[in-house]
Amino acid sequence: MRFSQAFLPTVKEVPKDAVDASHVLLLRGGYIRMIGAGIYEMLPLGQRVLKKIIAILREELDAAGCQEVLMPAILPASYFQETGRWDVYGDVLMRLKDRKGGDYHLAPTHEEIITDMVRRDVRSYRQLPLNLFQIQMKYRDEPRPRAGLMRCREFLMKDAYSFDVDDAAARKSYATMRSAYERIFTRLGLDFRIVEADSGQIGGDTSAEFQILAQSGEDRIVACDACDYAANVEVAEARIPEAEPPKEADMKPRELVETPGTKTIEQVVAFFEKEGFGVEDVIKSLVYVAPKADGESEMVMALVRGDHEVNEVKLARLMGVDEVHLASDEDVGRLLRTKVGYVGPVKDALPEGVSIRVVADHAVGSILNGVAGATKTQYHFRHVNFGRDFDAELHHLRQVGDGDECPRCGGTLHAYRGIEGGHIFILGTHYSSKMNATFLDDDGEAKPFVMGCYGIGVTRLMAAAIEQHHDDDGIQWPLSIAPYQVIVLPLGNDEQVAAKAEAIYEGLKAKGVEVLLDDRAERPGVKFKDADLVGIPLRVTIGNRGLKNGVAELKMRTGADAEDVPMDEIVEVVAKRVRGE
RNA sequence: CGGGGCGUAGCGCAGUUUGGUAGCGCGCACGGUUCGGGACCGUGAGGUCGAAGGUUCAAAUCCUUUCGCCCCGACCA
Numbered sequence: 001m002r003f004s005q006a007f008l009p010t011v012k013e014v015p016k017d018a019v020d021a022s023h024v025l026l027l028r029g030g031y032i033r034m035i036g037a038g039i040y041e042m043l044p045l046g047q048r049v050l051k052k053i054i055a056i057l058r059e060e061l062d063a064a065g066c067q068e069v070l071m072p073a074i075l076p077a078s079y080f081q082e083t084g085r086w087d088v089y090g091d092v093l094m095r096l097k098d099r100k101g102g103d104y105h106l107a108p109t110h111e112e113i114i115t116d117m118v119r120r121d122v123r124s125y126r127q128l129p130l131n132l133f134q135i136q137m138k139y140r141d142e143p144r145p146r147a148g149l150m151r152c153r154e155f156l157m158k159d160a161y162s163f164d165v166d167d168a169a170a171r172k173s174y175a176t177m178r179s180a181y182e183r184i185f186t187r188l189g190l191d192f193r194i195v196e197a198d199s200g201q202i203g204g205d206t207s208a209e210f211q212i213l214a215q216s217g218e219d220r221i222v223a224c225d226a227c228d229y230a231a232n233v234e235v236a237e238a239r240i241p242e243a244e245p246p247k248e249a250d251m252k253p254r255e256l257v258e259t260p261g262t263k264t265i266e267q268v269v270a271f272f273e274k275e276g277f278g279v280e281d282v283i284k285s286l287v288y289v290a291p292k293a294d295g296e297s298e299m300v301m302a303l304v305r306g307d308h309e310v311n312e313v314k315l316a317r318l319m320g321v322d323e324v325h326l327a328s329d330e331d332v333g334r335l336l337r338t339k340v341g342y343v344g345p346v347k348d349a350l351p352e353g354v355s356i357r358v359v360a361d362h363a364v365g366s367i368l369n370g371v372a373g374a375t376k377t378q379y380h381f382r383h384v385n386f387g388r389d390f391d392a393e394l395h396h397l398r399q400v401g402d403g404d405e406c407p408r409c410g411g412t413l414h415a416y417r418g419i420e421g422g423h424i425f426i427l428g429t430h431y432s433s434k435m436n437a438t439f440l441d442d443d444g445e446a447k448p449f450v451m452g453c454y455g456i457g458v459t460r461l462m463a464a465a466i467e468q469h470h471d472d473d474g475i476q477w478p479l480s481i482a483p484y485q486v487i488v489l490p491l492g493n494d495e496q497v498a499a500k501a502e503a504i505y506e507g508l509k510a511k512g513v514e515v516l517l518d519d520r521a522e523r524p525g526v527k528f529k530d531a532d533l534v535g536i537p538l539r540v541t542i543g544n545r546g547l548k549n550g551v552a553e554l555k556m557r558t559g560a561d562a563e564d565v566p567m568d569e570i571v572e573v574v575a576k577r578v579r580g581e
Numbered sequence: 582c583g584g585g586g587c588g589u590a591g592c593g594c595a596g597u598u599u600g601g602u603a604g605c606g607c608g609c610a611c612g613g614u615u616c617g618g619g620a621c622c623g624u625g626a627g628g629u630c631g632a633a634g635g636u637u638c639a640a641a642u643c644c645u646u647u648c649g650c651c652c653c654g655a656c657c658a
Contacts, residue, residue: 012607012619013593017651037650092657109658143582143656151657159658207658218657325655423658455658492616525618532618543617553617 001484003518003530007044010530020216022466023148025475029534031483038145038153040459045534048483049462050156054135056187056480057158057456064180066131066160071113073137077103079112083434094139094153106139111431111453114161118449119437125165128439128449129173133160135458147216149463150419156459162452165441167428170450171206174426177454178208181422185210188461189478191468192421195221196231206426210456211418214467219418222400226411234313237396238404238413245387246368252383254346259380263341265306268380272371275382282306283364283372283384285343287327287336287356290319299327299335303345303360305367308398318359318395336375344373345390346381360392419464420457427451466535469558475535476557484516485578487536491524491543500567501542504552507571513578532557538574 009030017034018024026032031046042050058068074096080086086093086105094106107113114132122130138157145153162173178194185192190212197209209232211221223230231237262268269279284304291297300319302310316324332340337351345358369383372390386392402415432438432448441447462481469476479485486508490501498519505517516536518527524543531539541553541562552570554577555562565573 009591011592016587016593019652034650111658138658140657144654146652157658323656420658425658453658457658489617494616523616523618523620525616525620528618530619541617545617 001516003516004520006516008534009043010533018148020147020150020463020467021470022150022216022463025466025470025533025535026148026463029475032149034148036153038142038151040149040152040154045483046462049477049481050458052481052483053188053458053461054158056184057135057458060180060184060187061133061158061160064131064176066133069114069117069132069134070136071107071110071117071134073107073139074104075107075113077105079116080105083112083431085112092140092142094141108138108140109157109455110134110138110159111161111427111451112435115431115435115437115449115451118163119432119435122163122439122449125439125441128163128165129169130163131160131173131177132163133158133454147463149459150218152459155457158456158458160454162454163432163449164451165439165447166450170426170428170452174206174424174452177424177452181210181424181454181456184456185212185421187480188465189469189480190421190461190465193221193223193230193416193418195223195418196235197423208424209418209420210422210424211416212421212461212464212468213416214419214464215417216467217417217419219420221416221418222402222404222413223416224406224409224411224413227406227409229406229408229411229413231400232418233399233401233415234311236400236413237407238400239407239410240362240396245366246385248388250368251385251388252369254381254383254385254389256374256376257380257382258378260378262378262380263339268371269306272380272382277371277382279306281367281370283345283367283370284308284310285345285373286310287332287340287343288312288315288319288324289327289331290316290321290324299331299356300324301343301345301356301358302397303358303364303392304398305361305363308361308363310361311397311399314395314397315359318397338373338375339377342373342375342377342379344375344381344384345392346372346375346384347390349375349381351375358390358392359397360386360394361397362394363398364392365394419460419467421461421464422454422456424454425452427453470535473529474533477535477537479537479578479580482514482535482537484514484536486513486538486540486574487516487518487531487534489518489524489527489531489539489541491527491541493521494544494547497542497544497547500547500552504540504542504571508574511571511575513575538577540570540574 011028014024015027018027030043032040034040077086096104135158137154139154142151142153145151164170164173192210192212195209195211197207220233222236259271262271265282268282284306286302288300288302289297302315304310312324329340365386372381372384374381404413406413429448432451438446438448466475488501488505490497505515508515537557539555546552550567551564552567553562554565
């Protein structure tokens with residue numbers, strides 16, 4: 001492609017609304033343009049990158065035995081009504097009506113449709129296993145689209161769905177997809193971790209996220225430095241340190257202390273620190289509301305050490321609900337007759353007749369002579385002990401963080417930020433049983449398909465790759481997904497230089513290399529800046545200087561230095577480099 | 582949904598407090614000089630100031646309503 005003919009509008013100034021590196025560089029580099037919140041156009045360069053990613057996906061999925069299908073983006077409401085997601089999805093679903101007033105929506109994901117597709121035509125175990133995938137736009141009215149392609153309302157997604165006869169077979173499909181994903185992410189040039197994760201609304205018991213490590217990632221994960229344990233902090237566990245429970249003999253008498261103006265842990269610590277108490281002596285008591293499916297809700301008191309945070313996903317699992325949220329000041333006042341900030345678990349201090357479930361993190365069980373709220377506004381207790389002063393169910397309840405011990409091997413966990421690039425699930429019969437999708441097994445019985453689903457956010461990967469591969473000057477595409485592999489820069493207006501560049505351009509094209517020739521009548525500085533911004537992996541520069549010595553300059557986008565290559569070898573050298581030789 | 586910010590030329594912004602002929606930089610077009618890290622000089626095109634209503638002799642500027650975008654939080658296969 002000739003730069004002079006390319007629709008490749010690069011921009012010098014940073015667009016006002018872009019913050020993250022990938023967003024800024026995709027806009028500046030002429031890859032995408034925004035049309036509305038979370039809605040983008042792909043310009044030619046962006047489309048080329050997408051096609052590269054898609055090609056890798058297709059190759060690896062085909063190799064894994066998957067078959068590609070295409071499903072409608074616009075769906076009648078009936079399918080999501082069958083599984084209840086018409087209601088569950090709430091405002092995230094882009095709903096619309098046709099001229100007759102019928103309910104439709106844009107597909108945020110396709111489990112129902114694929115299940116329907118399979119139940120129509122698959123009747124026998126002999127037709128299984130089956131793994132179907134699609135690559136297409138999906139639609140979610142996100143509460144907050146952000147960061148360019150990172151979180152969009154319309155986004156390109158690859159989803160695969162497996163159908164098996166039983167759990168064992170489903171696990172096999174899952175394992176196959178897991179290794180296919182490892183190959184895919186590796187080929188995309190991404191530094192990633194496979195982490196244990198919460199399955200969320202989609203259901204199912206086994207799932208893993210493919211997290212792309214990046215400072216700007218929305219997710220927080222931990223990974224062990226000694227074994228391959230890695231998990232999203234939502235579900236991460238840490239080894240419980242072998243701590244002696246407090247001995248009766250060491251317990252001091254509990255005392256009520258007036259502590260005005262100490263609503264936060266920080267204030268409590270400041271108040272008690274001259275007496276030798278630290279933040280790890282404080283018992284943080286938080287009241288949560290767990291809304292049950294039947295509309296009722298239960299209150300629960302969750303205890304963690306002062307320097308720890310409650311893991312709300314784990315708390316919700318513990319309570320058997322989808323989610324929990326902190327109780328409002330009013331809720332707390334009504335139940336415990338105290339202000340938020342002075343809540344505590346001490347039994348004797350709770351208002352008469354009040355009973356509340358109390359759950360605590362293991363670390364709370366081993367605090368000796370701790371500090372806790374007195375369930376009385378402006379008061380705390382000192383010398384509070386588990387067992388003597390309060391009871392609680394001990395669980396893994398806190399958020400795991402950097403420096404915690406690995407639950408598997410005792411190694412050290414490190415914290416990272418990640419971008420969720422893929423998520424694979426074993427769904428079981430969650431959808432198939434609701435939708436009465438069954439096959440006849442070899443014993444002659446009708447059984448629901450055992451399903452799995454496997455998603456990759458294609459447009460998001462494009463952004464994630466940039467988050468991981470850029471510098472101050474621009475993008476540094478991995479060779480496997482770069483829009484062009486090589487950019488040829490003739491400098492100055494020397495006709496011989498132009499002719500030489502032309503020859504190299506043609507030579508590379510003839511060898512199947514994807515080349516961009518910057519034949520614009522621009523000054524050298526402009527061409528260099530644009531080449532760096534756009535992020536083409538290999539750069540061949542031809543100038544007067546080199547021409548005199550019979551050499552072209554070859555530079556990797558990621559490298560610091562350029563090397564001189566004899567003019568008559570440059571095509572072959574570059575072609576080899578592109579082939580990875 | 583809560584908090585904050587912003588809509589003025591293709592892009593980035595000033596002008597709004599204190600109403601009075603809409604400006605700057607980049608980009609774009611033309612001419613000239615220049616040519617290895619976003620050159621310089623000259624000329625020029627380009628704006629119903631997000632939209633609607635109101636106040637006023639007069640509104641980018643004041644008032645009301647409304648739409649959109651960004652950031653933080655809540656939320657999120």
